[in-house]
Amino acid sequence: MTVLKKVLVVDDDPDILDQVELVLKAGGYDVSPANSAADAEEFLNCTQPDLAIVDLMMEQADSGFILCYQIKKLYPNVPIIMLTAVRAATGLDFDGKTAEAKSWVKADCILDKPVRPEEILNTVRKLLGA
Amino acid sequence: MAELFKVLVVDDEPGMRSGVARILNDCCINLPEMKTDVRFTVSEAESAEQGIELIESQKPDILLLDHKLPGMTGLELLIKLTEKKIDILTVMMTAYASLETAVEATKNGAYDFLAKPFSPAELKHLMRKGSSRILYKRQARSLAEEKKKVRFEFISVLAHELKSPLAAIQGYLNIIHERILGNDLEVYDTMIERSLVRLEGMKKLIFDLLDMTRIESEQRKREFANINICEHAKKAIETSALAAKERDITINFNGPDNVAMNGDVLEIDIILNNLISNAIKYNKDNGKVDVDISSNDNFVIIKVSDTGIGMKDDEMKKLFRDFVRIKNEQTRNILGSGLGLSTVNKLVQIYEGKVSVQSEFSKGTCFTVELLKNSHQNLKEESELPANKIMAKTE
Numbered sequence A: 001m002t003v004l005k006k007v008l009v010v011d012d013d014p015d016i017l018d019q020v021e022l023v024l025k026a027g028g029y030d031v032s033p034a035n036s037a038a039d040a041e042e043f044l045n046c047t048q049p050d051l052a053i054v055d056l057m058m059e060q061a062d063s064g065f066i067l068c069y070q071i072k073k074l075y076p077n078v079p080i081i082m083l084t085a086v087r088a089a090t091g092l093d094f095d096g097k098t099a100e101a102k103s104w105v106k107a108d109c110i111l112d113k114p115v116r117p118e119e120i121l122n123t124v125r126k127l128l129g130a
Numbered sequence B: 001m002a003e004l005f006k007v008l009v010v011d012d013e014p015g016m017r018s019g020v021a022r023i024l025n026d027c028c029i030n031l032p033e034m035k036t037d038v039r040f041t042v043s044e045a046e047s048a049e050q051g052i053e054l055i056e057s058q059k060p061d062i063l064l065l066d067h068k069l070p071g072m073t074g075l076e077l078l079i080k081l082t083e084k085k086i087d088i089l090t091v092m093m094t095a096y097a098s099l100e101t102a103v104e105a106t107k108n109g110a111y112d113f114l115a116k117p118f119s120p121a122e123l124k125h126l127m128r129k130g131s132s133r134i135l136y137k138r139q140a141r142s143l144a145e146e147k148k149k150v151r152f153e154f155i156s157v158l159a160h161e162l163k164s165p166l167a168a169i170q171g172y173l174n175i176i177h178e179r180i181l182g183n184d185l186e187v188y189d190t191m192i193e194r195s196l197v198r199l200e201g202m203k204k205l206i207f208d209l210l211d212m213t214r215i216e217s218e219q220r221k222r223e224f225a226n227i228n229i230c231e232h233a234k235k236a237i238e239t240s241a242l243a244a245k246e247r248d249i250t251i252n253f254n255g256p257d258n259v260a261m262n263g264d265v266l267e268i269d270i271i272l273n274n275l276i277s278n279a280i281k282y283n284k285d286n287g288k289v290d291v292d293i294s295s296n297d298n299f300v301i302i303k304v305s306d307t308g309i310g311m312k313d314d315e316m317k318k319l320f321r322d323f324v325r326i327k328n329e330q331t332r333n334i335l336g337s338g339l340g341l342s343t344v345n346k347l348v349q350i351y352e353g354k355v356s357v358q359s360e361f362s363k364g365t366c367f368t369v370e371l372l373k374n375s376h377q378n379l380k381e382e383s384e385l386p387a388n389k390i391m392a393k394t395e
Ligand SMILES: Nc1ncnc2c1ncn2[C@@H]1O[C@H](COP(=O)(O)OP(=O)(O)OP(=O)(O)O)[C@@H](O)[C@H]1O
Pocket: B208, B274, B278, B279, B280, B281, B282, B283, B306, B308, B309, B310, B311, B319, B324, B325, B326, B327, B331, B335, B336, B337, B338, B339, B340, B341, B342, B364, B365
């Protein structure tokens, strides 16, 4: 049997966390949920995931960004998906594609909530190159 | 504090220019109503054409403009400025103090008029008026900007608060729709339940928002009556009794039979209900809530203490702002909109009172509210209301 790929999921909304976990498990991944940035940091200190999915707005409006930085510092090669529900609401416009956005958004990909199962699985597969 | 205003004098008579410069460079005007002193630094131009150049390069605050100039006239310069949308406080100076020129100049945006020859006192008097006008305009502008900012922040947070439950519900529906867990309906039961809970939370948020808006907008007529706040406290305890019983939390009332105050029943109930419902929501099973009512000469004192989850120091600071909720392991499954305490705070201000909180993490929390027994029967002046009075009135 092959070893399952490990995915860290960080979101302070318990429902979104459950949903992403469920979708990824159904897709055959080993999921570690964390409900805060602090929780995620603790996990990261002892484990390297194969991929991380991070909510943008947690305790602070930019908790997600900060966590992304920390992940990339510890494990530069771990791909990150950022989940956000705020893009349209704030007029904040970033998709991680333009050069300028890339320089400060450390995520490899940004997805809008709500979670669409297919989209999540496709993105994860693409980033893990499988 | 001192303000330094840049003044430009445009006049073809060198004597006039240097005279004005001499007077203004040495003068200091005190504006007590603006709590500041004003000083001036003067530059000079001998024609309208040169004046425009200096206006664009130096951006003066005040323009002293002669009408009769060689080449372009003062009035023509004024019209040019309007076309270029340059806003500068302009005083026309002319020997031909005809009413006609004055009217024409004010029509074109001049602030006032100075008839030549004028005395230093006349000049200073006008500069005082003009300076205070500039400062007042600046103040008004920064106030308007502040208002816009608060409004934008409020709306972005509100949008986020409404989008989060929507995203959660949509997420569940997507999973159910795609039958991610197979065709057996029962496995989706918890998802449906959670969706209903989140919808309930959204509904509550919208109702709380309407309550708050009503308080802030003064739409509701406040009805003052002499009330016994102890009765209302007991009623509020009654209202929360069921929720308390579910978790074996006991609520005690401590206080005399009667503490009288002048108040609006609905507002007093909102304060009491919010504090007591929090004390239960953020309590532990088998916990305790104490509601103490007392009074001194001028104030009624409401104390609601609990043996609940408590808060950390840094968490307590933001508590009274709109939408603030503390997120941690203990609170993550408790529903709320984060408007309860901010509404309490707004009401307390209206009653010229105080609200404070003491808390120890995982031990308990005590909220103390003081309300003036005989507060104004009318809402205070608009300017004294909380800054985020924005849902109600758009500027
Ligand atoms: N008695 C208490 N003990 C511990 N924490 C409290 C207490 N009261 C309030 N809090 C904290 O303060 C936050 C803000 O309270 P507030 O009443 O404004 O909002 P809420 O209870 O979350 O929502 P609602 O608008 O439904 O009242 C709460 O989310 C909670 O974390």
